[in-house]
Amino acid sequence: MASKKELTSDQRFSHVTKDPRFWxxxxxxxxIKIDKRFRAMFHDKKFKLKYTIDKRGRPVNHSSTEDLKRFYDLSDSDSDLSGADTKVFAGKKMKKKSQNRKEE
Known part of the structure; x- marks a missing residue:
């Protein structure tokens, strides 16, 4: 295999080091940031699978919760804002229903 210095000095691949798509x-x-609504998946038994072998048949000490922690992260500020928005939306929805009933 060619080293990085050889690739950067080669004119055919010089644009790759400057292109942000390849950074x-x-x-x-x-x-990926997820809400507090989904925090149960980190410790719920339904989401935990204990692997004994990988897809090629080799023995593995690995569980699916480790994968979840590796790919997902809980967001704190976003969930507070979304919770406030849903309360406001629910209040507006209730008002519309009560107005419709009064008209009938």
Missing amino acids: EMPEKDRK
Whole structure:
């Protein structure tokens, strides 16, 4: 395999180092942020699978909760805002229903 220096000096691949599509993803953006509504999946038995072998038949000490922690992260500020928005929306929805009943 060619080293990185050889690839950057080669004119055919010089644009790859400057193109943002090929940059490595930042560490803080790798995990997907999820709401507090879904925090139960980290410790719920329904989401936990204990693997004994991988897809090629090799023995593994691995569980699905480790994968969840590796790919997902709980967001704190977003869930508070979304919770407030749903309360306001629910209040508006109730008012509309009560107005419709009064008209009948």
